Amino acid sequence: MEQLENAIELKNVTKRFGKVIANDSVYLTVKKGEILSILGENGSGKTTLMNMLSGIYFPDEGHILVEGKEVTIQSPKDAFDLGIGMIHQHFKLVDVLTAAENIILGLPGKGALNMAQVEKDIKELTEKYGFDLNPAQKIYDMSVSQKQTVEIVKVLYRGANLLILDEPTAVLTPQEADKLFAVLRNMKNAGKSIIIITHKLQEVLALSDRVTVLRKGKYIGTVETSEATVESLTEMMVGGKVSLDIHRADPVDPECRLKIEDATCVNHEGLKILNHVSFEANSGEILGIAGIAGSGQKELLEAIAGLQHIRSGKISYYPQDGSTHTLSDMKASQIRNLGVHMSFVPEDRLGMGLVGKMDLTDNMMLRSYQEGSNPFLDRETPKNLAKEIVEKLDVVTPSISTPVGRLSGGNVQKVLVGREIASDPEVLMVAYPVRGLDINSSYTIYNLLNEQKEKGVALICVIEDLDVILELCDRILVMNNGHITGIRDARKTTKEEIGMLMTKNTEEEK
Amino acid sequence: MSVILVFLQKAIAQGVCMLFGASGEIMTEKSGNLNLGIPGIMYMGGIAGLMGAFFYEGAVENPSPVIGLIVSAICAILCAGLGGLIYSVLTVTLRANQNVVGLALTTFGVGFGNFFGGSVSKLAGGVGQISVATTASAYQAKVPLISEIPFIGPVLFSNGVLTYVAVALAISLAYFLKKTRTGLNLRAVGESPATADAAGINVNRYKYVATVLGAAIAGLGGLNFVMEYLGGTWTNDCIGDRGWLAIAIVIFAVWNPINVIWGSFLFGALSILYLYVPGLNRGSQELFKMLPYLVTILVLIFTSFRNKRETQPPASLGVAYFREER
Secondary structure (H helix, E strand, O other): OOOOOEEEEEEEEEEEEOOEEEEEEEEEEEEOOOEEEEEOOOOOOHHHHHHHHOOOOOOOEEEEEEOOEEEOOOOHHHHHHOOEEEEOOOOOOOOOOEHHHHHHOOOOOOOEOOHHHHHHHHHHHHHHHOOOOOOOOEHHHOOHHHHHHHHHHHHHHOOOOEEEEEOOOOOOOHHHHHHHHHHHHHHHHOOOEEEEEEOOHHHHHHHOOEEEEEEOOEEEEEEEHHHOOHHHHHHHHHOOOOOOOOOOOOOOOOOEEEEEEEEEEEOOOOOEEEEEEEEEEEOOEEEEEEOOOOOOHHHHHHHHHOOOOOOEEEEEEOOOOOOOEEHHHOOHHHHHHOOEEEEEOOOOOOOOOOOOOOEHHHHHHHHHOOOOOOOOOOOHHHHHHHHHHHHHOOOOOOOOOOEHHHOOHHHHHHHHHHHHHHOOOOEEEEEOOOOOOOHHHHHHHHHHHHHHHHOOOEEEEEOOOHHHHHHHOOEEEEEEOOEEEEEEEOOOOOHHHHHHHHOOOOOOOO | OHHHHHHHHHHHHHHHHHHHHHHHHHHHHOOOOOOOOHHHHHHHHHHHHHHHHHHHHHHOOOOOHHHHHHHHHHHHHHHHHHHHHHHHHHHHHOOOOHHHHHHHHHHHHHHHHHHHHHHHHHHHOOOOOOOOHHHHHHHHOOOOOHHHOOOHHHHHHOOOHHHHHHHHHHHHHHHHHHHEHHHHHHHHHHHOHHHHHHOOOOHHHHHHHHHHHHHHHHHHHHHHHHHHHOOOOOOOOOOOOHHHHHHHHHHHOOOOHHHHHHHHHHHHHHHHHHHHOOOOOHHHHHHHHOHHHHHHHHHHHHHHHHOOHHHOOOOOOOOOOOOOOO
16 A cells, blocks of 8 residues: 555644634644544533634634645635535525535636536536435435535535535434445545544544544544544543542432423424433422533523423422422513523524624513503513612623623623523523633622522533533432433532433433 | 507507517516616606707718617616616615605606607797607518518517517517526516525615616607607607506516516507597596506406415515614
8 A cells, every 4th residue: 555645734724713722733644545533521622623724713823734735714715615615504505596506606717607517527526426316406405415415516516625524424314424424535535634523432433543632622642543542532632630620518308399200302303302211300499401502401401491301201390489380381571480491502692582783671571561550661670670680690791881892792691691590490490601701700790699599490501621510419310312311410520421321322221 | 450450559569669668677676676766767768768869860960760769779878777876876775765765866867858848849839849750660660571571560570679579579579588697687686685685696786777778668668659669759658558558567567577568568458548449438447548557456356365376476565674673
C-alpha cells in the first residue's frame, strides 16, 4: 500500500467568539482515502472547527494546509474551489425543484439547460458510489435520508475531494445509517477523504480509521480506531473530574411531586422521541437530566408542561395540599396554574418565553395578563415584579422599560428564570439555565435554583455540562435517543459513568 | 356573427395590457419580490411613452411613425424600469416591507401619470388636446395581407405590434424559467434565497434584475394601452384597475407564463362582457364587472384545495432576505 498523503492539515487553529474560546490551538490531519471521526460533547467546538474548513468562519490564529500547501479559506466558495464540501445538519435544498435541479443550482455552464444530460451525469456519479437516488424526483417527495443523499451528491458533483458530514446519522434510522456508511466506505475506497462529526461512539468504532477528540474547545488527541475502545474514547471525551464547588444541601423530607409512568411521545415523522419513560421528581431535590442534545430532554419537559401530547403513559402530580392531578389529560395553562412551571432557554435564548422587542414589564405581563376581572390591564404589579427581579438578581439593565432583546444573555436568563420563580411554583423545570453564561452569572443562577430547592420546590434541570450536573443535582437522569438509560445518585456516580450512559446504545437492548 | 367578431377583437385588445403586466409581475415574483407597485408602474410606462412621442413629434417637422414608436417604447421601458429600481432599492437593499412599498409605488405611479398627463395636455393646448396620432398609427398598424383573411384575420392578425410582442415575451419567459440555468437560479432565489446564496448565486443581483426587467415589461402594458387602445392620448386614471387585474391574473395563472396568455385574454373578455350581454341595466352591469375578480377567488380556492406544490406561490415571496438572519 502506498504512503497516504495528508489531504488537509490544521495547525494550531484558534477561534474566539468574544471572550469565549471555541477552538484553542487545535491540530488535525486527514489523509487521502480515510475516514476521520471528530468526537466530542456538545459545545466542544467540533462544528466550529469544521465551519472554518468550509469557509463559514475565519480562524483567528493558525494555519490550514490543503495537500501540503497553505491556504486561506474566506468563503464557502473558496472551500469549494479547494475541493472541500460540507454537509450541514440542516439541509439547504429547494423543495419544489428536483434533485438534479438542486444539484446544478448556481453552477456555471451553458445557458440552455439539458436536463437529460445532467440527469445522466448524476446517474453515473450515483452508480459509481452506490447511492440510491432518482435525479428527477422532487425534494418535497423525499425522506430525510434521500435529502441527505442529494446533499452529498451535490457536493460530489461539484468535485469535492474532502467531505465533511455534521452528525449525519442524527436524522437517520439505523438501516439508513448503515446504507450511508456503505456509501461512505465506497467513497473512501475511491480516494476521497471524509470527516464525520459525531458523538456516537458505536459509529466511530464501526466506520472511521482514526478519531480526533475535542473537549471544551481543546484538542485532546488523535488515536487509531483499531486501538480505541468505548471506555478509552469516553475518557478522552469527558475528561477527568473537575471540582466546581457548588453549594449543595441535602434534600429535606423529599416527597413525590411528579410521577411519570411509561410516557411515550411520537414526533410528526413517526419517530419515538420519548420511549416508555418512567421516573419521579421529589420536592426539595434537584433532578438533573443529562444527555446529548436532542435525546428527548426538551420533549420530556414539554410533555410535563402540557405542550407535547403523549401517546401513551401517565403523568401524575401530587401538590403539597395532598390532592392528585393527572397532568397528561390537562391543558398547558391549567398545568401552569397548578404550580408546575417551565423555563426553557433555547439556543437563541429568546425564542421561548420572552419577547425580545418587549420591555421587562411587558414580559412579566405575559404571565399575568389574564389575572383579575378588570377589563383594563394591571401594569403596576408586573412593574413592581420587574423591579424586584432587577434588584434581587442584579440584572444589568438601563431601566425596566428596556427591550429584553437588548440585554446580555446572562441578564436575559436571569429575567426568564426570575419570572418563573416569582410565582412560587411547586415544580420548576429549567432547560439549559446557564447556556452561554460566564462563570459569575452561572453561579447566580445556581444559587437561585438552590434557594428554590431549600424552599421545597421540586426542580428538574436539563444541563449540558457534566461537571455542573454532578455538582449541582441530587439525582441525575440520563437520556439517550428518547430512552432513560439510567438514574444515578449524583453524589456517588462518576463522570465516566454518566458519559457511558449518554452514549449507551439503546437499539441493541430490544 | 359580427358582434362576436368585435367582442373577440376587443377582448384581445383589452387583454394585451394585462398580459404585459402579468408577465412582468411573474418575472418579479419569481425572485421573491411581491411588487404591488405594478399598477402604478404601468401608468409610469404609459405616460413616459406618450411624452416621448409627444416631444419627438413636436420637435420634428415630418415625424416618422417608426421612429416615434422606437422613442416612445424606450421612454416607457426606462421610466417603468426606474419604478422597479425604486422598489428594489427600498425592499432589497433597505429591506423595507414589500407590501407597503408596493402600495406606495402604485399611488405614486398613478399620480405621476396624471400629473405629467395634465402637464403635457396643457402644453398641447388644453384638456384632451394631446394627440400623438403619427406614433399611435405605428402601434395600431395591422399585419398586412393576412389580416384580410375572413374571421381569423380580424381576430388574430388585426392587432398592433405590441400584441405579438406580449405573446412572444410570455412564451420566452416560460422557456427562460423552465429551460435555462439563469431561470433555474431565479426560481431558487424566490423559493429559498438562503439555499441559492449557499449555492453561490448572487441573490440581491437576481432580485434587482428580475424586478427592474419585470417592471419594464409591465411598463409596456401601459404604453400599449395609451398608444393602441386610446390611440395616443391621455385622460386621467385612464388605465384604471387593469394593473390590479394583471396581479390577479398572476394568481389565476398559478405563476405560469403560458397560462397568463390565455388568462389575460379571458380576463379581457370578462371585463367587457357587460357591454355585449343584452338587456343589462346599470346595476347588473356592475355585477358582470365583478367576474374577473370572482374567477380569481375561485382559482385561489381551487388551487389551495388541491394543494399541489407546483401551483403555490414562490415560497419566500414577500420576505426580505438577509444572510446573517437565521
